[in-house]
Amino acid sequence: MFGFEPSDEQKTLVKSVRRFAARELRPLAHDSDERGELPGALLESAAPLALLPASLPEAYGGFGQRSAVTGALFAEELAWGDLSGALALLAPGLVALPVLLAGTEAQKHELLPAFCGEGYVPASAALLEPRADFDPRVLQARARRVSGGYVLEGTKCNVPFAAEAEWMLVYASVEGESRAFLVRRGTDGLHVGEREQNMGLRALPLYKVELRGCVVSSALCLGGEGGGVEAVLGASRVALAALAVGQARAAYDYALDYAKSRVAFGEAIAQRQAIAFMLAEMATEIEAARLLVWEAAWTLDQGADGTRECLLAKTFADEMVLAATDRAVQILGGHGYIRDHPVEMWLRNGRAFAVMEGIAIV
Amino acid sequence: MISFEMPDEIRERVDLVRGVARELMRPAAREFDEREHEIPWDFVTRMWDLSLKTGQSFRSGTRRDGAGVAAQALVHVIETLSWGDAGIYLCGPGAGLGGAAIEATGTAEQKQRFLTRYREGPPKWACMAMTEPHCGSDTAAIRTTAVRDGESWVLNGEKIFVTTGHKALVDSEGLMVVWATIDPAAGRAGMKPFVVEAGTPGVRVTKLERKMGIRASDTASVVLENCRIPAANLLGSAEVSDPRKGFKGAMATFDATRPSVAASALGIARATVELLKELLALQGIEVRYDRPRHLLTAIERDLLDMETQLRAAWLLTLKAAWMMDKGLPNTLESSMCKVKAGDVVTRVTQKGVELMGPLGYSRELPFEKWMRDAKINDLFEGTGQINRLVIARRILGYSSRELK
Numbered sequence: 144m145f146g147f148e149p150s151d152e153q154k155t156l157v158k159s160v161r162r163f164a165a166r167e168l169r170p171l172a173h174d175s176d177e178r179g180e181l182p183g184a185l186l187e188s189a190a191p192l193a194l195l196p197a198s199l200p201e202a203y204g205g206f207g208q209r210s211a212v213t214g215a216l217f218a219e220e221l222a223w224g225d226l227s228g229a230l231a232l233l234a235p236g237l238v239a240l241p242v243l244l245a246g247t248e249a250q251k252h253e254l255l256p257a258f259c260g261e262g263y264v265p266a267s268a269a270l271l272e273p274r275a276d277f278d279p280r281v282l283q284a285r286a287r288r289v290s291g292g293y294v295l296e297g298t299k300c301n302v303p304f305a306a307e308a309e310w311m312l313v314y315a316s317v318e319g320e321s322r323a324f325l326v327r328r329g330t331d332g333l334h335v336g337e338r339e340q341n342m343g344l345r346a347l348p349l350y351k352v353e354l355r356g357c358v359v360s361s362a363l364c365l366g367g368e369g370g371g372v373e374a375v376l377g378a379s380r381v382a383l384a385a386l387a388v389g390q391a392r393a394a395y396d397y398a399l400d401y402a403k404s405r406v407a408f409g410e411a412i413a414q415r416q417a418i419a420f421m422l423a424e425m426a427t428e429i430e431a432a433r434l435l436v437w438e439a440a441w442t443l444d445q446g447a448d449g450t451r452e453c454l455l456a457k458t459f460a461d462e463m464v465l466a467a468t469d470r471a472v473q474i475l476g477g478h479g480y481i482r483d484h485p486v487e488m489w490l491r492n493g494r495a496f497a498v499m500e501g502i503a504i505v
Numbered sequence: 506m507i508s509f510e511m512p513d514e515i516r517e518r519v520d521l522v523r524g525v526a527r528e529l530m531r532p533a534a535r536e537f538d539e540r541e542h543e544i545p546w547d548f549v550t551r552m553w554d555l556s557l558k559t560g561q562s563f564r565s566g567t568r569r570d571g572a573g574v575a576a577q578a579l580v581h582v583i584e585t586l587s588w589g590d591a592g593i594y595l596c597g598p599g600a601g602l603g604g605a606a607i608e609a610t611g612t613a614e615q616k617q618r619f620l621t622r623y624r625e626g627p628p629k630w631a632c633m634a635m636t637e638p639h640c641g642s643d644t645a646a647i648r649t650t651a652v653r654d655g656e657s658w659v660l661n662g663e664k665i666f667v668t669t670g671h672k673a674l675v676d677s678e679g680l681m682v683v684w685a686t687i688d689p690a691a692g693r694a695g696m697k698p699f700v701v702e703a704g705t706p707g708v709r710v711t712k713l714e715r716k717m718g719i720r721a722s723d724t725a726s727v728v729l730e731n732c733r734i735p736a737a738n739l740l741g742s743a744e745v746s747d748p749r750k751g752f753k754g755a756m757a758t759f760d761a762t763r764p765s766v767a768a769s770a771l772g773i774a775r776a777t778v779e780l781l782k783e784l785l786a787l788q789g790i791e792v793r794y795d796r797p798r799h800l801l802t803a804i805e806r807d808l809l810d811m812e813t814q815l816r817a818a819w820l821l822t823l824k825a826a827w828m829m830d831k832g833l834p835n836t837l838e839s840s841m842c843k844v845k846a847g848d849v850v851t852r853v854t855q856k857g858v859e860l861m862g863p864l865g866y867s868r869e870l871p872f873e874k875w876m877r878d879a880k881i882n883d884l885f886e887g888t889g890q891i892n893r894l895v896i897a898r899r900i901l902g903y904s905s906r907e908l909k
Contacts, residue, residue, distance in 0.1 A: 145577055146506040147824045153507075212507050278797030403901060414908050419897035420890075426900050427821070427841045434820035435813075438509045451794045455813045 147434070153213055156197075160220040163192060168224025175346035176488050181231050186263040189232045195239050196259045203251050204259035209243055211378055211440035214505025215385035219433070222389025223396075226492040227346035229386060233503045234303050237268035238310045240504045241323060241375045245366040250325065254310065267308035269299035269352050270379075270501030279314070279321060279376050279500050284354060286315040286322060286364075293317070293364065295324060295332065295357040303502060305335045305350035312365065313354065314372065314501065323365040323372050332357030343491030373450070375504065377443055380453040382503040384436045384460035387496045388429060391464045394471035394489045395425045401484075402474050418474055425467045432460045440505070461497040468493035514572045519581050522563065525551055530589025537593055537721035538874055542713050544676065545593050545721060553598045553628040562623065564599030576761075576826040580768035584819075587772025591878040592721030594769060595668060598677070599623055602668065602886075603631025605761045606682040610698050610740040610754035619680060619700055629679040630672040634664035634727055635755065641666075642891045644684070644755060645693040649729060651685040651739070658699060658739060660685055660707070660732040668885070670725025671710050674703045681708070681727065684755060687743065693752035698740040707732030718877030756836065763839040763886055764825040767846035770882035771822060774815050774850040777857040777875050782808060784861065804860060811853045818845040837899040840892040847883035847892075854879040 149157060167188050175181050198214065199205025221229035239258040242250050258264050272283055284297025295315050305311065311333070313324045326333055336351035364370060399422055402413035412418045439456040442449035468490040472479035479486045529548045537545050556563055563582050586594040600607070600623045607619050622629055640646040649662025664670075664683060673679035680702045688695035701708050712726040741754060782792070785804065792801075792808045801809065821842035828835035854876040858865035865872040883889045898908050 146508040276799040423896035431817035
């Protein structure tokens, strides 16, 4: 049967995440963006949501089961609150979920229990590379086979929490095929560079990372010798598309409220078709993107090859979020350009989606 | 539950019509486009037999079925038929839009009396007449009048753009649901739907429109001159007290049929994308979903974009139908899918012509026809603009007075 309604369990979860996003994330978003950092307490405050433990089975210390659909619902709500905060809260999943999805049994037992405790466990992934023609399936970072392991060489960018992360999942090419390696903090040859300064996502600590003769043992290659990263890339695309939906919805909600209260020529500007139609199109596009995300996530949950669905969802969401956040600024007019309103920040954040891959996973 | 698993009931219904689309529609598409208004009897007979044999309507699905997937099955069926040919699909026999209006506004007795004919005997059609020469989107401005005279209503006025009007009133023992006002001073509240059966004195088809596309489908002008119908042919109640009731019935009809229009649009869009991919593949152009984006050519990007937009519109359509099956109000979702599908099919088919170059423009290939057929979906049953208005009022909580 087709179904377009979250289960009761998912609805309860969405409600609690929505409350968290409204109470904890949204009020801090503006100052965090201005200061360029997230308050440490924020990351700890999300512990009761049990983002990760709910996705990890008991055998590895969790109490649930991973579902990309549930994860997508979760991500949308978090991003509605604040995209930088959402990405920070999801960051531990950058290591834990690939291990769960594609790791060996030994890797699961070694790494996953640490993510099931109370505190926030900084973790990271290094997928992006600083070049215009970046593609996750054609990486320039190389992993050269040596006896007992691999030597990693290359440059990565937009690596969240690189300085703090206990574990970093580093993506590199092994003879032309993308693979991932679990690299522990302090490993020789892993150089965390300067904090990056970006257009948006300013509160999220992102770093450049250099790999210079970084040696990792075979046991730390995700999934062992034959391990691939396709499943991880798909889940990452779904996550980013879901976050885009949340970001767009935030902008839409704000613009809609503004348009109803702002009076021009004797009536609310929302009473003019020029504004009302923009809102109607935003609502339609957001809903369409959400359904594409759900379908892609559902496909992954079926264990089927979701390459096409994930690509469609991300392709659509990337454009949608940019258009929606841009429209929100437009609806606020000159006020939209002023940093007192959040819409300009959302437009800056929204621009990230089309250039980002692999910085979130559900 | 969030699920995208197609139930067997739907799969079976799609299987039933896929062969029809492939064998009786696609090969005949050009012929019936050029012969404008000629009835594709092979198709009509096959569809009529199928619906009699299976007890399922392939034209309207507002009635709940046992599995609770009637509307979802219908959008799948329509998408498939329209993939075969949109013009011929619109010639499909059955209760169609007229039936949807009866389902949305009629009493149980009226549904029985008017719709039984669509489950027996020779093929029949039903149509709905709303638009008048002086008013289209502004449906509340209709001037056709209905005056009570003893046990009858007497109708007078002129209707245009009546899809399948000729087939419903002239070619078969069908019927027309006509919207008329019983109190011109009452505005929307006075608008009521009436059933005029084929053969009723005083109803005349005066013209068939010559159109850009969907030429196989007849678009009729109908004149009502002292057309006398039984009092019991007024669908629902004659009460004028509720200021929104009459108009509401019209809108409820559209809630049910807009997903069908969207589905038909998307059938054309899929046909375009499929043939385009097939022909371009012969020239070595293929979309590879795992290919780095920067390595895609402009044409591959266009194809990927078309597929993405098509899927987005389809999921909106499916959701609107799913809500109908669940008995949930779906005005917002119906208009959303209609807007999106109208935009997508227009863009996709125009792009189809463009990407094939002179071949796309030639009548030897179907791309130009699909582009002509597609455009109607952004126009009928609410233009893209009217549906944006419906969406905007819903999301803003505005009345038609607050947002004009």
